[in-house]
Amino acid sequence: MSILSRLERIRDKDATLNQKPSDEPNGNNEPAASAPANGGVGGVAGSSYSGASTVEDDSDALMGVAADLIPLSDPLLMQEGETIVRPALGSNPPPRDNSLALTDTDDSLDPAFAGDDLRRYFRHKHLIFDEVLGSLDPRLWQQPQRDAIRDAVSKAVADAVRSQGLAPDPAEIGWLVREFTQEITDFGPITQYLDDPAIGKININGANEVSVDRLGQTELLPVSFRDDDHLLSLIRRVADIVGNRIDSKVPLLDRPLPDGSRIRAKVPPISPHPTLTIEKTSGNPFEAVKRQQADRQRTDTQPFAQLRDRIQQRLVRELDSNALSNNPDQLRTQVEAQINNVLQEERVAMTRAERASLVTELLHEIIGLGPIEPLLNDPDIDEVMVNGPYQVYAERKGKLELTRQRFRDNAHVMQVIERIVAPLGRRVDEKSPMVDGRLRDGSRFNAVIPPLSLVGPTITIRKFARDPYTMTDLINFGTITREAAQFLQAAVEARLNIVISGGTGSGKTTTLNVLSGFIPADERIVTIEDAAELQMRQEHVVRLETRPANIEGVGEVTIRDLVRNALRMRPDRIVIGECRGAEALDMLQAMNTGHDGSLTTGHSNNPREMLKRFETMVLMAGFDLPVRAIREQLALALDVVVHQERMRDGTRRVVAITEIVGMEGDVITLQDIFTFEQYSVDEHGKINGRLQPNGLRPKFYTKMLEAGVKLPMNIFTPRAVEGSQAQLDRAS
Structure with a gap:
């Protein structure tokens, strides 16, 4: 149900209530005062209660709507099931009569801005919505200065109001500028609720149904989106921030965030309307993601990173293929020579430490596993987990930690996966999106790629000690x-x-x-594994490993096949x-x-x-x-x-x-x-x-x-x- 529909039902309900005599006389033994003529808010659509409500004009709390519905004075009558309709944070307790109360804490708000004025505000906002956002320079979305964005939005709102022949008062203009600024810089109607530490979940089920779970209770919010397209734009923005894709071909998003929050979204065709659920901790769940993106952006735009990429592309074209596979020392010599050539050609000054770091990174990219190679060489790390290109976790001494290692993009992760599976004779693609294997040192490897993985290509490597534990x-x-x-x-x-x-x-x-x-x-041992990782020290050991089906779907060899065959190999011991x-x-x-x-x-x-x-x-x-x-x-x-x-x-x-x-x-x-x-x-x-x-x-x-x-x-x-x-x- 839209905001306008809710307000119309509120108005009708108030009119009905005001026709009934009051059971409680006031202090002068006179009937209770009726609702004001300009439209007081005395109820909530879909509820079975009545009472007073107020709107507090708190500029920091009112984001996403022009005015907020305040809970009724009687807490026992506020609830319908477990759902409560309540205002934004900062609302004052309502008065006992049916009047509409406003505070004057914000000079931009008019005390008379309620009732018909509130409905007019939403009508004006929706009329100019496309025109305002469409007239803004796309480069504004990357503008870090909020004042510059606000100035541009103010001009766009004024132009749109003029072109539509509207006559909003200054309070409406102030709120319109505020909300359209949030559309660019934040998350539109739900911005303020992301920062509320008391809210554990935000549920958006279509454009006109927004609720939150606050301290164990579900509350219906007096905010709405213009339409499904407006909500879709927010969902796509969220998907972009967390590094995922969501559209008609990939209509599902389910992504954990670094702070423990979780984002779930559905879009047509698997859902009739777009839906978005944000399970959050005490803070804004996107702040940690934005910090990660800022770090990654700074890293990617550094001259050092750009120089590294240019040298790497040149090395791949010009290096001797024999050096890549047979002689690490020769490879290092060639890498250093190429670096010197590029530095001389481009007249780049670089210290000895920077040069050594560049050589190491390039060697990791060419013959190692890229950004995760240092983690694999760290003796304190037991497991490495890559959740898409921008999240790399490591288990260090039994505890998980988010590392600073990053891949450039999904293609970069896929290059590393291909580098692992190619020597094993296995493949990974859309027809076979999961693969198990082992690294050269016997560490266990698993990879899952889209469309099965919604966060991008994932890698899990369980390391084995170079010297087996005793x-x-x-x-x-x-x-x-x-x-x-x-x-x-x-x-x-x-x-x-x-x-x-x-x-x-x-x-x-x-x-x-x-x-x-x-x-x-002196005993004959036969080991059977999916991915060979046992490190037997005895000499008389036969190691058997399963094999997946080939591209034609034939040739699979299972553990059961190997167990049956092992019985014919005269084993003293079978280790599975x-x-x-x-x-x-x-x-x-x-x-x-x-x-x-x-x-x-x-x-x-x-x-x-x-x-x-x-x-x-x-x-x-x-x-x-x-x-x-x-x-x-x-x-x-x-x-x-x-x-x-x-x-x-x-x-x-x-x-x-x-x-x-x-x-x-x-x-x-x-x-x-x-x-x-x-x-x-x-x-x-x-x-x-x-x-x-x-x-x-x-x-x-x-x-x-x-x-x-x-x-x-x-x-x-x-x-x-x-x-x-x-x-x-x-x-x-």
Whole structure:
């Protein structure tokens, strides 16, 4: 419903109310005063209440409408469901009668500007809307001086009013200039609500329905857009600011912002009217984005950046292709020579430090991975996440941080993705917009490109240490205790079948890599992975990797195919990087047919859920097996579940080591050998705790002894753990 329609209903409702006698006499025992002749605001369209309302003339709060509706005096009558119609910030409490109150805090506002004057204002604004914005110089939108913009808007408003034959009073002129200035410099009708810390969400459902969530309540705002095209222009502006596209071909926008806010928008044809939802924190969600853009713009316009781009284009044309692939030293020499040539030709003065920085950046662009190459070389960074060209996050010591690295545009990100996937024989395009792979050092790589990714091309790289972690490293990190590590080493040497469970990023693959290091060197190991990343130190290792289908849709090789083939390769151990589908059935069959000592990982929240997931994965093989039969296979095949978590403080810890005991009825019985006990959380948020034994000897302890693996019984008692720790502390 438009603003004019709401005001007409308000006027009709006031007229009806004023015809009824008042139940409350005033102080002079006379009927209550009726609404003023010029049109007081006594109700809100769509509501079932009545009462008084005011309009406060606060120049800092009134943005987007000429006047704001003020909530009624009785709070119990204000609400209709959970929706409240209220004014902009700064409104005074309403008087008890039905008069219209205005303050005189702003000289540009006329106290009589209400009722019919308010309707006339909106009519004038909409009449001159296109003419005013169309007459402004497009370069004005990049004008940093607000006074210059306001002067230009004032002239455009005066010309438009004159051409339309309108006669607005000075108050209307002031408000028109203010609102049209906001159309250029800010976000039009919703500008003031973006800065309101009490507002958590702004909902725009078409041009005439704007509401906010303020302190847990939904409030209908007395603002509107001229039409759907006006709202579309705002949505496109928002999309441009956050670096996204939205139109009839890409009609959906869903983008998180750096401060934790989120933008969601829909446009036709998937929605009959444009809609925009802004989930915000306490501040304006676009301020952080604008700061990022300003930084990027300053960087891109620097002479240094422009010079770098020119030299890079010249290097790509002229460099010897053999130098690019075979000889880094020769490449550096050629890069330095080209830089010297360009500097001499263009007579550019550059210090030695600037020259060295330029050489490094160009080498990253030519033979590295561009802006993210320094992050990959940083030993403190475990993971790099590229969310489009302008957002690059890194996980440093368990904590995510937004870095200063940037790509030029989407094409720049795509160049880096192509550079990664080309040597792997894989492709990424609109027909195949997702790709997994590995870097030369074994780091895991994933990329998703539009149209699946709405923020532009994305890259996720999970780094692996150049020197694989050892169990000593995990103990020093606090991931596991010495006693639990000793127990797991004995379990691997005794050829127990082990599953490492946990959530994404909990360190499952790292732990799998560490445990596989305990496999004796005289055994034949076959590893099976989607993207090969295990770094086995033994010599007798066969590494197998899956392959996606080619462009004709044929030639795919799955993990299940590789597991079946591995059984024909006379393996002593089968290590599966991650079990996530029908290959679970083949793995269980291998474990139950003499291939003991196998290891794998899986996603779950705890050991019990890991077994439930195995049941589901076995059923994915397409065989109609009874659940009890599947559980019996699991109980016979698996021996130990090691569960790992990424804690709130960013640390990764083993939180449970659980034995699969057997079956009781239709239920698989489990027994926790070690569990994590949390003691406290310090003032820095660090979790203090320890992986403690539960005092239970595992059922397979006899199997360990039969395999010739000796494990002292006292490691299963908490007292022994405490004593050994005390001895270590005294020794250190």
